[in-house]
Amino acid sequence: MKGHEGKEMNEHDDRQIREALKRSLPPINAELGRDLWPAVLRKLDNRPARVPWYDWALISLCTSVFLFFPQLILVFAYHL
Amino acid sequence: MDLLRRFALGEIDAFETLVRQFQGDIYAWIVRIVRDPGIAEDLTVETLWRIYRAHQQFRPDGDFAPWARRIATNLALDHFRRKRPEQSLLAEPVGAPPPDHLLQQETREKIQQAFRRLPAKLQVAATLALVEEQPYDEIADALGTSVGAVKLRVFRAVRILRKQLNHLGVKP
Numbered sequence: 001m002k003g004h005e006g007k008e009m010n011e012h013d014d015r016q017i018r019e020a021l022k023r024s025l026p027p028i029n030a031e032l033g034r035d036l037w038p039a040v041l042r043k044l045d046n047r048p049a050r051v052p053w054y055d056w057a058l059i060s061l062c063t064s065v066f067l068f069f070p071q072l073i074l075v076f077a078y079h080l
Numbered sequence: 081m082d083l084l085r086r087f088a089l090g091e092i093d094a095f096e097t098l099v100r101q102f103q104g105d106i107y108a109w110i111v112r113i114v115r116d117p118g119i120a121e122d123l124t125v126e127t128l129w130r131i132y133r134a135h136q137q138f139r140p141d142g143d144f145a146p147w148a149r150r151i152a153t154n155l156a157l158d159h160f161r162r163k164r165p166e167q168s169l170l171a172e173p174v175g176a177p178p179p180d181h182l183l184q185q186e187t188r189e190k191i192q193q194a195f196r197r198l199p200a201k202l203q204v205a206a207t208l209a210l211v212e213e214q215p216y217d218e219i220a221d222a223l224g225t226s227v228g229a230v231k232l233r234v235f236r237a238v239r240i241l242r243k244q245l246n247h248l249g250v251k252p
Contacts, residue, residue, distance in 0.1 A: 017238050018210045020245075024191040025211055028115050030108035036121065037099050040128045044092075 085140040095132050098144065103128065105145060106152050109222070112212045113156040113204055123159060127152040146221045153204065153222040160200035187250050194244040198237055205230050206237035 066073055086094035106127055111120035130151050131138075138147060195203065205223065208214045209230065220227045245251075 013242060014238050017241055017245075020191050021195065021206070021211050021241075024188040024195070025115065025207075028111055029117070030111050032104045032107040032121075032124075033117075034121075035100070036103050036107070036125050036128065037096060039125045040099055040132075043125060043129045044132060 082140070084138070084142075084144060087144075088135055088138050088140045090132075090135050095135070098131075099128055102145060102148055106148055109149050110152050110156055112214070113153070113207055114159060115207075119159065123152070123155050127155050130155070146218075149218075149222040150224055154224075157200050157204055160203060190248045190250045191241075191245065194241055194248065194250075197244065198240060202233050202237040202240065205233035206241075209234045210238075 066076075083094050083097055087098055103124060107120055107124045110123045110127070111117060114120050114123065127148065131148055134151070138144070195206070198206065201223075205219060208219045208222075209216065216227045216230050220230045223230060
């Protein structure tokens with residue numbers, strides 16, 4: 001019996017909180033006012049350029065070669 | 081080939097068609113959560129961008145709208161986590177709120193204040209369930225959880241709100 005009364009009280013409190021929230025939060029207009037496709041397209045175009053893995057591999061290889069054979073830097077610079 | 085299959089393959093034309101078809105629904109879902117049109121527009125653009133980036137993860141035999149809503153909800157949750165507690169639920173309401181003689185302005189502000197202090201997950205669940213009266217299964221789907229978990233979050237939100245309002249001396 002007590003449990004039943006407690007449950008009813010809780011439901012009453014929940015209803016009160018729900019109504020209070022509805023009254024307190026301003027109503028919103030859920031209609032979208034403009035087309036967002038141009039903004040999405042701009043964002044897609046502004047994607048940062050990604051460096052592919054093989055470029056990183058090439059950079060690492062070159063760095064290693066120049067570290068072990070520094071004299072090759074001159075040969076490399078001559079051919080640039 | 082159907083639209084969703086073309087989108088899953090990354091075709092930009094198919095994505096454009098989907099954007100035009102679903103942007104209104106996604107915006108409406110987000111604005112109900114964040115309750116600010118400007119922020120909702122930005123989050124909708126971000127959602128659509130993420131949707132395109134995740135096109136390979138989309139299963140064409142699935143439903144697009146719930147998948148999009150889940151991405152949108154995650155972004156709205158991230159937004160709350162980043163912005164709180166400065167985020168205001170009062171920002172740019174559309175039209176003046178209806179005159180309310182029963183509830184004083186001060187009480188309203190205290191309720192909003194208490195609501196803003198809720199953890200992001202509880203606030204989102206409570207907004208969608210209690211204020212916007214969205215179906216629990218839709219909320220659960222958007223939050224990537226079960227209906228039971230949503231009910232628990234709403235229950236916890238109400239309990240915390242009741243406690244905070246008692247503490248502030250507000251009778252809802």
